[in-house]
Amino acid sequence: MYRLYHMPLSPFCRKVRLVLAEKRIEVDLVEERYWERDPDFLRRNPVGKVPILRIEGRNMSESMAICEYLEHIHPSPALMPSKPEERYEVRRLCGWFDDSFFNQVTANLLYERVNRKIMGTGYPDSAKIKAGTKAIKFHLDYMAWLLDQRRWLAGDTMTLADFAAASHLSALDYTSDVEWTRNEGVKDWYAKIKSRPAFRGILSDVVPGFPPPPHYADLDF
Amino acid sequence: MYRLYHMPLSPFCRKVRLVLAEKRIEVDLVEERYWERDPDFLRRNPVGKVPILRIEGRNMSESMAICEYLEHIHPSPALMPSKPEERYEVRRLCGWFDDSFFNQVTANLLYERVNRKIMGTGYPDSAKIKAGTKAIKFHLDYMAWLLDQRRWLAGDTMTLADFAAASHLSALDYTSDVEWTRNEGVKDWYAKIKSRPAFRGILSDVVPGFPPPPHYADLDF
8 A cells, every 4th residue: 555654734745645535546644753854764755855655665755746646657537637738737836836835825824833833943933924924815816816717726627736726725724824705716616625525634634732723624614 | 939038047947948958949038037026027927936938928937837848849859758657756856956955055055145146135144055055965965876876867868857956056056056076976967968059058147247157167177
């Protein structure tokens, strides 16, 4: 069976978990406190990050590389369209969320509120919380603009881009950092994706000492 | 003709330039001072980053998404292998360089030394320079370890992973931040890639007020 070394609220790990669940691939989840830099773990990934997906004795890292690989060897159900222009748009949005959204929003809010506490690196930096709270509005509005023209983020079918975005937003929803009333289109999109069977594992995550708010797992939020 | 909005020392722009040059695709290069947030430029990419590749009136962003698209529509010469395991390794290494190497090395050295000066945001932060100088050693040693087992970084053929790595290293070589005597294998690899015709454009880059050191464009460095 596949094994995934992960942390529950990591958006990069969530993206891989969603892909595995959507494709109905069984996986054994192992929490890895990667910041403790356990030597065994560093042998699996010298750069010391999660997720690591272990397949037949091989340790795979870098969430986008893993997702593209899973898409190739488990093509059904498809999470990548076939036309090059459409594939480009999926990858562009994955880059948008995993780079710009991550640096401007996720790192400023989730990492300050949760990771600092579990890693024991002090209190949240209020300047970062302020920057993240401002930046998420711009990104939610951009998503609303996309969803005004398309059924899903990258086009008319659900793709890896939706999973990348939902991975960040679901983790931020755990800390009540998403203002769902801001854009109706974004809320509708999240309700659709949240109700998929693939999302169940993520909605049942609980970080010790950090209970989720009641709306987190509620499909009618 | 294609048009690329770029900055000469940006490793993400360099990766796209190398792919275009290797595939012999003509491109019109336009320098874009993206931090000035020109409204015209923000219409091309609301997240305000370079590179932007303009193809037939369409503005494309996110360097990996662009490179994968170029590989699809201009497949020859190939910069991606065909087997899924080999494609995974190329993407893993692109992620390694564009994320970990970038954050630990390029952002700490190149961005502190050059970007601060051209953007007018003050002097380099000595703690960051120190962190970058330490981190590059680990990454060069990791490259040496890979190159001890393979002809190129991701396997026995040259791929996008080599271009991703060379984009960061060439930009850092411009600021004399690469200790080429540390690992002979890495130096040999860079000499091979530096002597390719596709590399010429990059070796002739000059940033005003910031001349390159004499060894920068020298094939026998």
